[in-house]
Amino acid sequence: MSPDSVSGVTQPPPRRPRKRSATRSVTLSDVAASAGVSAQTVSRVVRDPRSVPDGTRARVEAAIAATGYVPNLAASNLASNRSRTVAALVPQISSSVFADTVHSFSTALAAHGYQIFVGTTDYRPEHEEDVLRSFLGRRPDGLLMVGTSHTSGTLALLAAAGVPVVETWGWSDDPVDLLVGFSNAAAAAAMVAHLVGRGRRRITFAGRHTSGDPRAAERLDGYTTAVRDLLGGAPRTVDAGPEPVAMDTGVTLLDLALERYPDSDAVMFSSDVFAAGALQACVRRGTDVPGTLALAGFGDFELARHLVPALTTVAVPSARIGELAAELLLTRMRGAPVERPHRDVGYEVVARESS
Amino acid sequence: MSPDSVSGVTQPPPRRPRKRSATRSVTLSDVAASAGVSAQTVSRVVRDPRSVPDGTRARVEAAIAATGYVPNLAASNLASNRSRTVAALVPQISSSVFADTVHSFSTALAAHGYQIFVGTTDYRPEHEEDVLRSFLGRRPDGLLMVGTSHTSGTLALLAAAGVPVVETWGWSDDPVDLLVGFSNAAAAAAMVAHLVGRGRRRITFAGRHTSGDPRAAERLDGYTTAVRDLLGGAPRTVDAGPEPVAMDTGVTLLDLALERYPDSDAVMFSSDVFAAGALQACVRRGTDVPGTLALAGFGDFELARHLVPALTTVAVPSARIGELAAELLLTRMRGAPVERPHRDVGYEVVARESS
DNA sequence: AGCGTGAATGTTAGCGCTACCGATAGCGCT
DNA sequence: AGCGCTATCGGTAGCGCTAACATTCACGCT
Known part of the structure; x- marks a missing residue:
C-alpha cells in the first residue's frame, strides 16, 4: 500500500480531459471567435437580428456565412425549453382529405417560425398513442390532432404534457382544448x-x-x-x-x-x-x-x-381548417386568451351528376 | 456608502441559484429517485433494456410508468451527438408518386428506431436549400432526397454536414453519395x-x-x-x-x-x-x-x-425505392461499407386502354 | 487469504445553446 | 459634476441527457 492510502487522505488523481466524440460541426463559439464577439451576441443575431445594431449584426452575419454555421436546434431547444416545433397527427397523409389541412396549417405556422412534423396513425387509434408518445419526446410547442375521440392513454399523455392542442375534423361537447371542425x-x-x-x-x-x-x-x-x-x-x-x-x-x-x-x-x-x-x-x-x-x-x-x-x-373546408387551427394555436402558444376556442367550419353537400 | 465598497475589496455577492423557467415535465433523475437507482441506469433501461438485469429493469420500468416519464430527445441528441432521425426532402407528398416511397422508407427505418421527418419543396429547387438548412439544424443521421440535380448551395450544405445521403427517383453519373433510382x-x-x-x-x-x-x-x-x-x-x-x-x-x-x-x-x-x-x-x-x-x-x-x-x-417501383433507400442508408449510418451504392430499380411501360 | 475477472451500477464532465444577470459606455438632464 | 437612464455586450450557470470512466461486489481460481 502506498503511504497515501494509509494516510486516509487520497489525492484526487490528475484528471485528464474527458474524450468526447466531438462534433465536427461549427458551433456558436466558433462563429463568435471569428466575429470577435461573444457567443451570446451571435445567439442574439440568430434568434432576433433586430436586437443587435447594424454594424455588429453585419460582422456576425459575415462570420456565419464564412464558417457555414448551422445552429444546433437540439441545443437551442434544451436551453430555451421551446422547440419552435408543432406536431400534427393525422390518420393518413397521401391521397387524403387531410393533405390540404396539413398543408395550410404548416404554411401558416411556418410564417411564424414554426416547423411542423407530421405523424400518421394509419387509421389505427391504438397507434395514435405510440406516435404521440414519440412526438412528445421532441417537446412540441403545440399539437394538431385529427378527430375528437381518443384513447384514455392518449388523453393522459396530453394532460401530462400540458401542450396546447387543436382537435380538428370532428365535433365534441368536451374537447381537450381547442377545436376546429364540424359534425x-x-x-x-x-x-x-x-x-x-x-x-x-x-x-x-x-x-x-x-x-x-x-x-x-x-x-x-x-x-x-x-x-x-x-x-x-x-x-x-x-x-x-x-x-x-x-x-x-x-x-x-x-x-x-x-x-x-x-x-x-x-x-x-x-x-x-x-x-x-x-x-x-x-x-x-x-x-x-x-x-x-x-x-x-x-x-x-x-x-x-x-x-x-x-x-x-x-x-369540407379542409384548407380553412388548417388555417384556423394554426391561428388559434398561435394565439394559445403566445399565451394569449383564445376567443371562441371552438369553431364550427361547417360542410356543404355538393350535388353533381352521380345522384 | 457601506464600509465594504470603501475598502476596495468587494465581496463576491452571495450567489442565489439562478432562476430558470423549470420544465414542468418529469426528468430522468425524477425517475431515478423514484426507482432508487442512478440516472445512468434509467438511461440504460430507456435506450437498451437488455443491458440491465431483469429485476432492476422491472423496477425502473415501473417508475417510468408511475411518473409518466417521456424522454427529452433534444437532450439525448445533444449528449449523444446522434438524433436517431432521418430527414426526407420531396417535392410534394400528397397525391404524388413519392407518397409510396416515403411511406415504405419511413416504415423500414422506424423498425430500426429512426424517426423520419418529411419536408416538401413544392417543386421549387431554390426552396430545397432553405428546407435543407432548417432540417440540418436538427442534425439528422441521414438524408433522403428526391432527384439528382441540386443547386450549388445545396451541395455545399450537404458536403459541410457530412451526413449520409440517398438520392432517389433519378439517375446520375456523379451522385452525392448513395443513389436508388432509374433514368x-x-x-x-x-x-x-x-x-x-x-x-x-x-x-x-x-x-x-x-x-x-x-x-x-x-x-x-x-x-x-x-x-x-x-x-x-x-x-x-x-x-x-x-x-x-x-x-x-x-x-x-x-x-x-x-x-x-x-x-x-x-x-x-x-x-x-x-x-x-x-x-x-x-x-x-x-x-x-x-x-x-x-x-x-x-x-x-x-x-x-x-x-x-x-x-x-x-x-416505377415507388415503394421499392423507399425500401432500398432505407436499406442502403442504414448500412451507411452503421458505418459499414455499402455494396453497390448506386442501384437502378428500372421502370415498366404499362400498356392499357388509353393508347 | 489473495487475486483476477466480469457484471452491475455509480460518478463526472460535458454536448451547444440560451436565460439571467451584471458591467460598461453614452446620453440628456439638473 | 453628478445623476439616472438606456443601449450594448459579456459572463455564468444550467437545460436533460449520455460517453467515458470508476467503483463495487460476487465469484472462482490459485
Whole structure:
C-alpha cells in the first residue's frame, strides 16, 4: 500500500480531459471567435437580428456565412425549453382529405417560425398513442390532432404534457382544448336528406367504420339517424373492415353493398376514394349512374368533379381548417386568451351528376 | 456608502441559484429517485433494456410508468451527438408518386428506431436549400432526397454536414453519395417507343418541365431524343409553367396541346395526375380515346388502372425505392461499407386502354 | 487469504445553446 | 459634476441527457 492510502487522505488523481466524440460541426463559439464577439451576441443575431445594431449584426452575419454555421436546434431547444416545433397527427397523409389541412396549417405556422412534423396513425387509434408518445419526446410547442375521440392513454399523455392542442375534423361537447371542425354525423345526415330529396329510398352506407376510423363511424351514426327519421326503414350498411382507404376497396364495398342489398338505389361512401373506385367500376360495367344507382362520396377531392359522371359529395373546408387551427394555436402558444376556442367550419353537400 | 465598497475589496455577492423557467415535465433523475437507482441506469433501461438485469429493469420500468416519464430527445441528441432521425426532402407528398416511397422508407427505418421527418419543396429547387438548412439544424443521421440535380448551395450544405445521403427517383453519373433510382429519360423514351409501336406518329409531350421539376425535364429530354431517333420529326411540347400538379392543370395542358398541335395523335404527360384530368375531359367531350387520341401518364397511380378507359403509364417501383433507400442508408449510418451504392430499380411501360 | 475477472451500477464532465444577470459606455438632464 | 437612464455586450450557470470512466461486489481460481 502506498503511504497515501494509509494516510486516509487520497489525492484526487490528475484528471485528464474527458474524450468526447466531438462534433465536427461549427458551433456558436466558433462563429463568435471569428466575429470577435461573444457567443451570446451571435445567439442574439440568430434568434432576433433586430436586437443587435447594424454594424455588429453585419460582422456576425459575415462570420456565419464564412464558417457555414448551422445552429444546433437540439441545443437551442434544451436551453430555451421551446422547440419552435408543432406536431400534427393525422390518420393518413397521401391521397387524403387531410393533405390540404396539413398543408395550410404548416404554411401558416411556418410564417411564424414554426416547423411542423407530421405523424400518421394509419387509421389505427391504438397507434395514435405510440406516435404521440414519440412526438412528445421532441417537446412540441403545440399539437394538431385529427378527430375528437381518443384513447384514455392518449388523453393522459396530453394532460401530462400540458401542450396546447387543436382537435380538428370532428365535433365534441368536451374537447381537450381547442377545436376546429364540424359534425360528421350532421354532414352524413345532410347527404341522406339530399338523396331522399332526389327520390332515393333504399340508401346503403358503405365505409370503414368498424376498424378505427371514428369519423366514418360518426358519419354512420348520422346516416342511421337520418334514415330512421326520414325513411323509417332499417339502416343498410356494409363495412370494409381493415382494408386500406383505396379505390380497390371502393369496388369491394360496392360489390358487398349490391350483394347484401341488391335493391339499393343509392350507395353513400365514407370517402371520395371509395366512391371514385365504385363509380369507375359502374362505368366499366355499364351500370347507369345515377339512373339505376346513385353514388355519393365524402370529402370533395379534386378527383370528384373531374370524374364522368361527376361525383356528388360533401365538401369540407379542409384548407380553412388548417388555417384556423394554426391561428388559434398561435394565439394559445403566445399565451394569449383564445376567443371562441371552438369553431364550427361547417360542410356543404355538393350535388353533381352521380345522384 | 457601506464600509465594504470603501475598502476596495468587494465581496463576491452571495450567489442565489439562478432562476430558470423549470420544465414542468418529469426528468430522468425524477425517475431515478423514484426507482432508487442512478440516472445512468434509467438511461440504460430507456435506450437498451437488455443491458440491465431483469429485476432492476422491472423496477425502473415501473417508475417510468408511475411518473409518466417521456424522454427529452433534444437532450439525448445533444449528449449523444446522434438524433436517431432521418430527414426526407420531396417535392410534394400528397397525391404524388413519392407518397409510396416515403411511406415504405419511413416504415423500414422506424423498425430500426429512426424517426423520419418529411419536408416538401413544392417543386421549387431554390426552396430545397432553405428546407435543407432548417432540417440540418436538427442534425439528422441521414438524408433522403428526391432527384439528382441540386443547386450549388445545396451541395455545399450537404458536403459541410457530412451526413449520409440517398438520392432517389433519378439517375446520375456523379451522385452525392448513395443513389436508388432509374433514368427518367430512358423511361420517357420507352413510352415514346410504345406509342410509336401502336402506330402513333404525332406525339406531343405535356408537362411542367420549365418550372422546377427536373424529373419532368429529364423525361422531356428522353422524349425529344426518342422522337428524333424513331420518327425523325421535330419535338412537340407544351408546358404548364408554374401551375400546380393537379388534374385541372392536366385539362389546361390538353387544351394547349390540341391548340398548338391540332393534329396530335397522342399526348404523353409528365404525370398521371395531368393525364387523368385530360382523360376525363376527353370522356366528357366525347373525344375517342384511344381512337382519335392516345393518352399516357407517368407514375402508375392507383387511379390509372381504375379510370375508364384505363390509363397507359410508366410504372416505377415507388415503394421499392423507399425500401432500398432505407436499406442502403442504414448500412451507411452503421458505418459499414455499402455494396453497390448506386442501384437502378428500372421502370415498366404499362400498356392499357388509353393508347 | 489473495487475486483476477466480469457484471452491475455509480460518478463526472460535458454536448451547444440560451436565460439571467451584471458591467460598461453614452446620453440628456439638473 | 453628478445623476439616472438606456443601449450594448459579456459572463455564468444550467437545460436533460449520455460517453467515458470508476467503483463495487460476487465469484472462482490459485
